[in-house]
Amino acid sequence: MFRNLVFTLVLSGLCLSPELWADDAEEKAIVYVRKLNRVVTRDEKAPGNPVIGADLRDAPVTDAGLKELAPFQHLTTLDLSNTRVTDAGLKDVASFRHLTTLGLSGTKVTDAGLKELAPLQHLTTLDLVHTPVTDAGVTHLAALKNLTTLNLGITPVTDAGVKHLAALPHLTTLGLSRTRVTGVGLKELATLEQLTTLDLSFTKVTAPSLKELGTLRHLTSLDLYSTRVTDDGLKELGTLQRLNTLDLSHTDVTGTGLKGLAPLQDLTILTLFDTPVTDAGLKELAPLQNLISLCLNSTRVTDAGMKEVAALKNLTSLNLINTGVTGAGMKELAGLPQLANLYLDRTRVTDAGAKELAALTQLTALQLQNTQLTDAGLRELAALKKLSRLYLSGTKISDAGAKELAAFRQLAILDLQNTQVTDAGLKDLQKALPNCLILR
Numbered sequence: 001m002f003r004n005l006v007f008t009l010v011l012s013g014l015c016l017s018p019e020l021w022a023d024d025a026e027e028k029a030i031v032y033v034r035k036l037n038r039v040v041t042r043d044e045k046a047p048g049n050p051v052i053g054a055d056l057r058d059a060p061v062t063d064a065g066l067k068e069l070a071p072f073q074h075l076t077t078l079d080l081s082n083t084r085v086t087d088a089g090l091k092d093v094a095s096f097r098h099l100t101t102l103g104l105s106g107t108k109v110t111d112a113g114l115k116e117l118a119p120l121q122h123l124t125t126l127d128l129v130h131t132p133v134t135d136a137g138v139t140h141l142a143a144l145k146n147l148t149t150l151n152l153g154i155t156p157v158t159d160a161g162v163k164h165l166a167a168l169p170h171l172t173t174l175g176l177s178r179t180r181v182t183g184v185g186l187k188e189l190a191t192l193e194q195l196t197t198l199d200l201s202f203t204k205v206t207a208p209s210l211k212e213l214g215t216l217r218h219l220t221s222l223d224l225y226s227t228r229v230t231d232d233g234l235k236e237l238g239t240l241q242r243l244n245t246l247d248l249s250h251t252d253v254t255g256t257g258l259k260g261l262a263p264l265q266d267l268t269i270l271t272l273f274d275t276p277v278t279d280a281g282l283k284e285l286a287p288l289q290n291l292i293s294l295c296l297n298s299t300r301v302t303d304a305g306m307k308e309v310a311a312l313k314n315l316t317s318l319n320l321i322n323t324g325v326t327g328a329g330m331k332e333l334a335g336l337p338q339l340a341n342l343y344l345d346r347t348r349v350t351d352a353g354a355k356e357l358a359a360l361t362q363l364t365a366l367q368l369q370n371t372q373l374t375d376a377g378l379r380e381l382a383a384l385k386k387l388s389r390l391y392l393s394g395t396k397i398s399d400a401g402a403k404e405l406a407a408f409r410q411l412a413i414l415d416l417q418n419t420q421v422t423d424a425g426l427k428d429l430q431k432a433l434p435n436c437l438i439l440r
Contacts, residue, residue, distance in 0.1 A: 056080055063088045081107070099120050128152055156179070174195060181203045193215065207229050274299070285312065322347070334359040339360050367391040386410065405433070
């Protein structure tokens with residue numbers, strides 16, 4: 001009888017604890033992930049603290065390897081970007097029925113593979129950047145009714161594929177950068193009335209086609225970088241009253257066209273990198289008093305335009321890299337009381353200009369790379385007590401200047417690459433600033 005009792009107890013120990021078996025399987029799966037030098041995320045509030053996230057980006061994961069993840073049945077986030085996963089592996093991915101976020105960018109997943117994702121009815125975010133997915137594959141996404149974020153950047157998707165997106169009415173974020181989408185495809189976006197973020201950069205979208213975006217009244221961010229948009233197109237954006245972020249970089253937009261942005265009173269971030277905008281054009285920005293970030297990198301702006309910039313009192317970030325601005329223009333910027341980030345790389349700012357910068361007492365980040373700044377100019381910058389990041393690469397700073405920098409106790413990052421500071425000077429400076437990361 002005793003022997004039977006022992007047998008019963010042993011048997012019950014094997015059969016009554018499925019949770020223990022599950023925990024053991026999950027631990028083995030975690031070991032597999034760690035061997036790949038990757039991490040998992042647990043739900044610290046749920047019973048048993050199950051794994052809910054696995055970041056396998058850039059890991060040598062194959063379709064076979066995905067089977068090792070099977071115990072992660074509570075998984076909500078899975079990133080397989082730049083792995084060796086193919087269509088075959090998506091059958092295993094489909095078993096994670098609680099997934100809300102899936103990253104497949106840079107994989108060889110094709111149209112056929114997307115059909116396997118149909119069971120993932122909780123999926124809200126899907127990244128397909130740089131995959132071979134085509135218009136045919138987009139049709140399979142119609143099954144994912146809860147998708148809110150979809151990135152199809154760098155895929156062969158065309159206007160025909162965009163038409164199929166109408167089946168995803170809850171989309172709020174859509175990435176179409178470097179696709180074959182044209183102005184014709186924008187008509188198909190009219191039904192996506194919940195869109196807040198739209199990336200059309202590096203597409204063949206033209207100025208006239210922007211009128212098709214007029215129905216997207218919830219749009220807050222629009223990226224038109226390197227499109228065929230011109231001044232005429234900006235008039236069509238006037239109805240997008242909620243727009244707060246707009247990128248017009250590398251387009252033919254001029255100062256005249258900026259007049260069309262006047263109705264966009266909520267605009268806070270405007271990027272005009274590599275456009276033919278001049279000083280005269282900056283006058284058209286006057287109505288945009290809520291701007292906090294303005295990028296004029298590689299435009300035709302000079303000191304004369306700084307007076308117009310200074311009228312934008314809420315600016316906290318200003319990019320003047322590779323412009324004709326000199327120290328004289330810095331005087332005008334003293335009227336920007338909230339300016340925290342200033343980028344002046346490859347400008348004509350000298351030591352005299354550094355003296356003018358001393359008035360910008362709220363600066364926390366300053367870039368002066370590849371300017372004519374010398375040791376003498378650093379003395380002027382000592383007044384910037386809130387400066388935590390200073391980039392001086394490619395300047396004429398020497399050991400004498402390094403001694404001046406020793407007084408900048410608040411610095412967290414200091415870039416001294418390609419300067420005349422010696423190893424000895426760097427060593428002394430590091431001792432003076434033990435908490436600062438010095439790039440050399």
